[in-house]
Amino acid sequence: MTVGVKMQQTIASAEGVAANLKQFALETQDQQAKQMFNQLAQTVDSCVTTMQSRLNYIQQQEPQYRQQ
Secondary structure (H helix, E strand, O other): OOHHHHHHHHHHHHHHHHHHHHHHHHHOOOHHHHHHHHHHHHHHHHHHHHHHHHHHHHHHHOHHHOOO
8 A cells, every 4th residue: 555545545534534523513502512523623624634735745746656
């Protein structure tokens, strides 16, 4: 398994975590918990953006990491 594939899997997993956190925020009535879930989701979204940028860089610099 290449670094590129591992990065893609990690990004997909993180996107799933962010989606779950957003769903938790929607489902709770506790405003403090809602705020916490939304903040955590934003943090994970930021991580996803950073990882996606890194993956794009890897794919540009190292063609062997492109998924085939």
